[in-house]
Amino acid sequence: MNINDIKVDVNEQVDQIFNKTQALYQHLHQHPELSFAEQNTSERLAKELSDIGYEVTTKVGRTGVVAMLKNGDGPTIMLRGDMDALPIKEQTGLDYASQEVGKKDGRETAVSHACGHDMHSSCLVGAAEVLYNLKDSWSGTLMLICQPAEEVFGGAKAMLEDGLYERFGRPDVILGQHNMPGLAGTVGHRSGVAMAACTNLGVIIHGNGGHGSMPAQTIDPVVIAAHVVTRLQTIVSREVPPEETVVVTVGKLHAGTQANIIPHHAELEINVRSFNDQIHAQVVDAIHRIINAECEAGRSPKPPEITIMNDTISLDNDAATFESVRRAHADYFGAENIYEVPKLNGSEDFPLFGNASVGGFDGADIPSLYWFVGSTPAARWEETEGNTVVEKMRNLEMPHSPYYFPGNPTTLRTGIETLVVGALNYLPSLAAELA
Template sequence: MVIDKLYGRLALASFLSLSILPIPAFAQADPKALPGPTDAQLMKLKGIYEDLHANPELSMQEKRTAGIAAKWLKDQGFEVTEGVGGTGVVGILRNGDGPTVLLRADMDALPMKENTGLPYASTRKGTDPASGRETAIAHSCGHDLHVTWLMGATQILAANKDRWHGTVMAVFQPGEEIGEGAKAMVDDGMVKRFPKPIVTLGQHVLPFPAGQVRIASGPVLSRSDSLKVTLYGRGGHGSGPESTVDPVVMAAATVMRLQTIVSREVSMSDGAVVTVGSMQAGSSANIIPDEAQLQLNVRTYDDGVRDKVLASIKRVVDGEAAISGAPKPPLLTMLGQFPLTVNDEDATAEVTEALKQRLGAERVVPASSANASEDFTVFARAWDVPSVFWFVGGTDPKQYADAAKAGTLNELPSNHSPEYAPVLTPTLRTGVETMLAAAGRWLAPGTAGSQAR
């Protein structure tokens, strides 16, 4: 998940929308539950998680992880297709008449060094395709946990076919961090090669109390646009700047001006973020280079706001280049995009009630929108079906409560931090239970919940 900020107050609108949703009819049933994971299964899953955590793989390079997932699915009796969209894995488990439900987990890690101090911390290195340089690799976003959750859920579904009917489609997706994996799988004929699901379901670990789940209908994750700006100057000797057009100064002025777009051009009622994450220029202290590059990221929830912000970026970049006397206009190149993640209202109501039945209502909390982005909804859009995406807490509850009391929540390690690692108890069990509860709503109507543990 590409993340700028994960914390925030619960949105009143989200709370109100959930509180007035009609209770689905299945909530009145006395279900024969899909069982949760046993202690022995959790121990097995813990070992798998630790292995995945210690052996992360970069986006679109997840061959080892994909192999582990594929073998697991085959062992559970799934029909398995490997290499979908590169390294994607799709497992199909047919169990009589009924709907098809897509369950998704992303597999890729990040080009960064881990600093958790865990005995199974990653020491892996690889080549970052974006830069061509060697980099440390770490599962600092929790995708290793997502894979483990789905493996646990598929095992339980496969072992309890007398308790549900329909088809399970388990999708282990590559390349979420760069926004390419879901699209690559769809471009590889996923819609034509596999049965159409009635709903797509996914989840993500986030830094709030472990054991808690957050969910809401409507927009839950922002749209993301990443772009590269190349600023052109005229190089020369550092001792004679008067004969040059310095792209370093041009870039510095551009960065400062870009920061005024949100603060001075976007209404406080419209959410937007503009981040300059990279600025590169030059090779020596006494050489003025002939170009500089910026990499920007934009987060928005509204297409109109997005268009306005992108237009303002171009205006600022072109303007600063003109003022600096650049020999030619800047070049703006789109690097990647993530769609807006919008939870279907009716399907979210069903999942929310299923989660409450299984976990207890006190553990299911309304979610607020986050300035994070996902490509999960690419699957739902390709099939034109509803999707639901929810969040599972992974932070020690006492640590979270202490930080909340001290006003230091923003100092807790979060996704993409080198110190981030979810606590496994009860996070591992919770993620398996939530996936079973959500899938069970469609695969086993009336069997959404088991007794809360």
């Protein structure tokens, strides 16, 4: 479909549904829910999509929602939005800031949408209504996904394991997006690898505790853990080719209760990120090797317990899909509002939907594309130090900050329009067929 032929119609439709979508956004922002606990969120989104006219199925992959609109012959276009929040206390000062609490690992915690998944869900619903209202101009099938648990890399896998494609059909192309600290009204694209693979490991190192005054009668897991932390830093410097980007972070190290007690065990959590899935696997193997070797060297009474808490592959945008959607976005928003986004070391489970071997579905990989919608209002962007997107990003709040807020009207509107334009780019025009 030629986007320019329907641009006025899209603008008019977005105008009509914008206030409604903004109200939905503010509601979701005020009432966030943690990963796999999105009960109220999924119910609200399901109702919104059902009221528009979509055939809606809930509880797909625990709390996921699938909304289908079959509108004649044509391809199936999947649009994905995530909906879970984070265990972070919001500090934005908004009059609709979250006051919600939830439970994380059995402990009560403040909850907020510090990553903008409320924005993604709202944009998806807004785009759904625009596309429904324009259904006389296109043919094909829309498959809308409200995905749970992106923050723990669990939702995409859960929905796929629940028979997503077997139950609802296999899409021909998959489109998704994320907000980011770019100029509101602009859209960032990148062909190929755009986001990092990520693995989070949990480790328990066993010792033999006792009195701090008699270390010779103990096996100290704290010393072993300290050697592990230090040794892990040599993986990147001595085992990874210099041209590759890899980060190994020990984000958690916990042991003991007080100074004069040598504990029985130490706990670590390790985060690995890279842009090369093969290198990534080698780094994870090296982590296992080092932990086991240090435990043996430290006389640990039994092998360490190493578990993969969650993981995801790198996000690799299909080149042909990138070229097609980027061109459509440039036609709609103007080429000056489209830019090349840098590689981001953050991670997503979105690529599992398109990768057959990792996603666990039959057949070839499904072409997919993931782009970025600017979230910084123009005045703030202008006053932020830096000449490039990367330079300015370093001086702006990022997702997962308690001060991060992407919900300005320009970003919300742009996020609706990017999804609409992306879908229409692949849906055959009925006007063209009738001509």
